[in-house]
Amino acid sequence: MPASVTELAELLELEDLDVDLYRGPQARTERQRVFGGQVAAQAVAAATRSVEQEMRLHSMHSYFLRAGDTAVPIIFDVERIRDGRSFATRRVMARQHGRPIYFMTANFHTPEEGLEHQDRMPDVPPPEMGVPMTDLARQAGPEAAAEWEREWAALDVRYLGTSTMGLAEDPDHPARAQLWLRTDGALGDDPLAHLCAFTYATDLTLLGAALTPHGxxxxxxxxxxxxxxxxxxxxxxFRADEWWLYDQVSPIATGGRGLATARVFTQDGTLVATVAQEGLIRVRH
Structure with missing residues (x-):
């Protein structure tokens, strides 16, 4: 995985093959399958290239279909579903070895004025008081620390706690996790770079929130x-290279699956994104 912000930016640079057809590079990794955040971020880059520059991505909905092969590039095929005056819709299929591995629908919106309200940001310690992920990894042993530094060094993650360690008890939400996150270095001023880097990072910790009550x-x-x-x-x-709070809650785990949602706040308390993910959490007996 990217060992620096520079490598992360390079990973998200797609090669043009034809109109709405792109090839995404692979990172050096010892992982057995492609990181889901990488595929999602590259798909966002592909979809965004097909819309007018003034339009902004306001939502993406996606499915991971097959494990990705880390040894070969990924092909991204963009389908232009609709182009309206206010909204545009794209469908992206990611393929390897002739088979789909990931599917995304993305919707874009021309910015406009409208009604305003948002949730209040939780009262949390600043990033400087969070525990660096590298320190948590060292507690699991030198191999875990080495793996984190090898695979995830492009991200700066500071844990604030989970529902079983560090956070105040909340009977209404038994599965919670909070952390600050940003890229470990500046990304420049291209909004697409921040959009893709953020998408990449959102897949890193979210599913783990569903496991916090289960030890x-x-x-x-x-x-x-x-x-x-x-x-x-x-x-x-917002900028992915400035601190953002990942306020994660898992409302349910059942049937071998866990659902987690997260609110994303910048340090000034602005709610900038909402994330949701369901994942397989099957315990081997």
Whole structure:
């Protein structure tokens, strides 16, 4: 995976093959399958290239269909479903070895004035008081720390706590996790780079929130875990290289699946995105 912000930006640069047809590069990794956030971020880049520059992505809804092969590039095929004066819709199919591995529908909106309200940001400590993910990884042993630094060094993650460690008890929400996140370095001023980097990062920790009440880590050998679908609503533009709060809640786990949602706030309390994901959390017996 990207070892720096520069490598992350390069990973999200697609090669034009034809009109609405792109090829996405692969990162160096020891993972057995392509990281879902990478496929989603590259699909966002592909879809955004097909709309007018003034339009903004306001939602994406996607399914992970098959495990991606880290040894070969990914082909992204964009279908222009609709172009209206206010909204545009795109469908993106990601393929490897001639088979679909990921499917996304994306909707774009021309910015306009409208009614305004939002949730209040939770009262949380600042990022500087969060625990760096590298420190948490070291607690699991030198191999875990080395893996984090090798695979996820492009991201700066500061954990604030979970429902079983560090957060105040909330009987109404037994599965919660909060953390601050940003890219570990500046991304420049291209809005698409921030959009894609944010999409990439949203898949990193969300499913783990569904496991917090159960005392099992998502990387445990007892756990078979995989993202099944991923949805993001983009409310306002923001920078992925500045701190954003990932306020995660899992309302339910049942039938071998867990659902998690998250509100995303910037440090000034602005609600900028909402994320939802359902994933496989099958315990091996």
């Amino acid at each position: 099992i880590h998502i990387n445990s050998s007892r756990m078979q875990a995989a993202s099944l679908d991923h949805t993001i609503w983009f409310h306002r533009p």
